[in-house]
Amino acid sequence: MTDASSSTSEQVGYTKPRSQWWDVWDQFKTHKGAVMGAAFFIAVLIFVYVGPYIWTLDAQYIDIRARNQGPSLAHPMGADQLGRDMLARIMAGGRTSIAVGLTAMLLSLVVGTFVGVLAGYFRRVDGLLMRLTDLFLALPLLPLLLVIIMLFRDPLRATFGPEQGIFILIVFVIGITSWMQTARIVRGDVLALKEREFVLAARSIGTPPHRMILRHVLPNVLSPIMVSATLGIATAIITESALSFLGLGFPSDFPTWGRLLFDGTDWLQRNPERVIWPGLAISLTVLSVNYIGDGLRDALDPRIRGR
């Protein structure tokens, strides 16, 4: 493949065929919401990853005199009940929340889509996979988490260190307990798609199942997957806060957006900035991912792209 392409590019007067990804990019660029969403998302990433180099206060440093202070020059977003700087905590929290949100969402999406497509496409495994989905839907989440934490926390901590270990554990836990809805939705769509004429046409020319799934089925179930993805990020960020609240997540002095929002809730009347900032951060991040998803979906749909 590489040989062939390098030799063709040497031919004079031949313009390399545009890859379809360029078309996708062109279409994506015209989607105003998507561009704004992407820009905002990148801004959030810069804020949480580069921000700490500019705003150098430690998120865990306690300055007890600044306790419960409102916004000021020293603490633009105020300080919490122990006098920790909220701006630094939002930045530190964002790093964890975005990382957890994205990876857990991806994990649940991959598992969900995989199970859904297999179940919908191959009737033989449908029953088994869907009963497995029923099982996971029925499992009581909290005891399951307690068991997982009990069994795997110490080995993971020993192998990857305290922070990495917990991160892997949390992403895994959220991922494997939230893929079921995606799987059911994808399966439903695949069941309907499978009976459509173009699938019949593709099959009649002898398309093998893996190409069938990748080229014909998957692109057509993209929109529910995109919705699941955006909702999944929000769910993962909130679930993470529930986990650390129960003592199953990150150590208590480790800020995350969901946890900041939870801790701030009681302070709603006295220090509203304590809930406004983390609440806004979660909402706007999810919103921006939603618009990126919208744009991607449109860009990947050849029917729209052609217009």
Next chain:
Amino acid sequence: MKFRHLVLGAMAAFAFAPTTAMAERGTDGQLNIIYWQAPSTLNPYLSGGTKEVEAASLVLESMARFDETGALVPFMAADIPTVENGGVAEDLTSITWTLREGLMWSDGTPVTANDAVFTWQYCTHPEGGCAQASYFDGVDSVEAVDDRTVRVNFTEAKPFPYTAFVGAESPIIQAAQFADCLGAAAPECTEANFGPIGTGPFAVEEFRPNDVIVFAANENYRNPDQPAFSRVVFKGGGDAASAARSVLETGEFDYAWNLQIDPTLLAEMEANGIGTVVTAFGTSVERLHLNQFNPDPALGDIRSTAEAGPHPFLTDPIVGQALSMAIDRSLLVEVGYGAGGQPTCNVLPAPELYASTANDDCLVQDIDGANALLDEAGIVDTDGDGIREYNGIPMRVLYQTSTNAVRQDTQALVKQWWSEIGVDAELRNIDASVFFGGDPASPDTFQKFYADIEMYTNNFSGVDPEAYMANWRCSDIPSPESQWQGANIQRFCSEDYDALVTEMSRTAPLEERGRLAREMNDMLMQSYSIIPLIHRGGVSAHANSLGGVRMSDWDSELWNIAEWYRIAE
């Protein structure tokens, strides 16, 4: 329904009340109480939880209860038996209670000594799993001398005989109602467990487990003028902050229990002027336990046991002393406890007779002193990473506690102070149902103590510390052989201490017992295996229109609910 009780209550009051009575029974309408953890049953012998015991204390009573000073007040008994009045035998092997004359259950039948005998049989039945069985420890037999006289015989001399039938945790139940509920049959008596018949000021009207209880005034209550309220709604659910809000901000409830929320917020809610925050102190102490055995995970299953050997540095009292000096207890109170806490340097802070004053230096934070102490002892930072080494081992500790907002704030503060004296702490919080659960398979229980330092609150019920101080005997160290049971959590062991425990169990004079308890307390404190932080009290709130609240931490905080009344606007 409400109207009927109102009328009946008023009639009853009219019939019996002396004409000078200020309040009359049932004239003050409905009382709304919120417990954010709801009671799951009204039989305190089946569930020993505080919420169940306190809810049941409206209905079930005991011979005597403790008031807010820890003094005994006769309830079902006519008076408090003592050696002087002959109620307690000279050799301290029995106590004789006399019931009040004409005492009646809420169904109108008379209370007899047989009810007390039955209660003892009920709780000591081997298959019953009675949660308050320890109240009957050392009781040889309970006998009915006559209809109104009950004698409790002990197996050996009992210097403090006020355990069985004293306090909200060991009330007397009606023999007729529970006759078929002995032993294994106990849980099947749902009707009796959810609606016990008692002698208290209220009787159960409706009980919904873990949700709400409706009580009506007991028409046969011994004081014809009480209770002032005709009805009590006892709601459960939610969290501490919302319970506080419903009393102090919206005024939907009259009384809220256990409001452990940020003191700043509580003070601001109180400033609305609708309600008042009240506190009561008992014996609860929030403390740090310093593991005296080695909890290194590399040791596998033998960690935190005698086989693992001593802890690399926490057995040295100098280290413990430095850790204690670095802590600013007053600030911990200010940030997390407010009126509900006081700094303390003793694991046995009350009653006054037993409280030592020998360790009060710790009340003032002294980080420089702590640093100097460690420097002098040669415990210094040898590799320049900011953490001191003890014989070459860096002083890093795993510091665990149960999940609770105040505890996590305390952890964060303590971690920072310790970092200033060159000790690095990794924080861990564990769900309370696991941490305080005794599952031998879980690595996270407080008894297993697979950490260097852990923090929680403990106390003792009643006013006598003998059993509590005996917790730190060598034989009480949790180990795999004992299924990790045992209350000597920090694994402290000293022959001298064990000798004092034995001496106390043989000493009767109160003054002498006080001296022994203080000596034991000081011995523990100077070992620095345990670092007391906060003497904690109960925090509750009541509406300003509610009068008569005398909160006690020695007994149910609702112990005198019969005297509560509505203050006229």
Next chain:
Amino acid sequence: MLTFTIRRLLMAIPTLLFISLIIFLILDLAPSDPTASLPLTIPPDVRADIRASLGLDEPIHIRFLLWLNQFFVNEPLNLLQHWTGWDLGGEGRTRVISWQTRSPVVDIIAQRMPQTLWVVGTSYIVGILIALPIGIYSAYRQYSIFDQAGTFVTMVGFSVPPFFSGVLVIVIFAVNLGWFPSVYDTTHVVVDWPSFVIQLKQMILPVMVLALQITSQISRFMRASMLDNLNQDYVRTARAKGLTETVVVMVHVLRNSMIPVVTVIALGVPQVFGGAIITEQVFKVNGLGHLLIGAIQGGDIPTVQTLTFIFAVLIVLFNLVADVLYGILDPRIRYD
């Protein structure tokens, strides 16, 4: 379709037994303890006695079989006896007893059902009724102001967890305005119009919080699915045939777009019965969600096991309903 349904229902029995076994194993393995919530003043040997009286000493397979017997034989027999008054020899037949309350689990569930259905059920219906029109119209007028505003509100609504939005509405409507109560009264009985108004008032806040979440989720799926279908060839054909817009959108497109939405709605119904743990806690509704979380925290295995098993039955049932609905919505889908 009928044979398919019957076959699936028969299949459900071994599935459910297997699920209940797995749940039982997980609960047994979990390190929570029924005596954990007791005060530390209760000594360890008393705790051991309490555990023994709960039957925790028995080996696990005995306990599982005991639960199966109690739940599948004793409880139905008792129910039958209660309804018909026949004497079926109730003596000595043990029911599923909760460890926390020491009372029959099924009775507590029956007691908790009304408030959960009132609050969570209402919000589910309200949520669906709002979500479907929003989703349809947003897709039909994609990128209109309505669509943009809808997107914003639903995404923010979904990102704000109920532990926050619940407290927010309490502070606004209960504390500051004083319009609605912040505590749900479960003993309230609706008998006439004024008592119905009281019921309505105490339901408004929790329903508001829950419906926002449900609306957000369903309207997103509805919108996405409608968008997929609006560009299909058959829509162009239908328009070309001269059908009115209403018919095109509301009949042709809507029906074809319903498959993912039906899945989401069907998956949500068992959750209605599961209650809304956080919202119930915030408003003290004390329904099934509150019961479940309390039982989990208290290590009350019989209650958790019974509740989760009932959820499992509902999940299997409603997934079957969804599968049947697929066939009705799209007759090309066939399972036989």
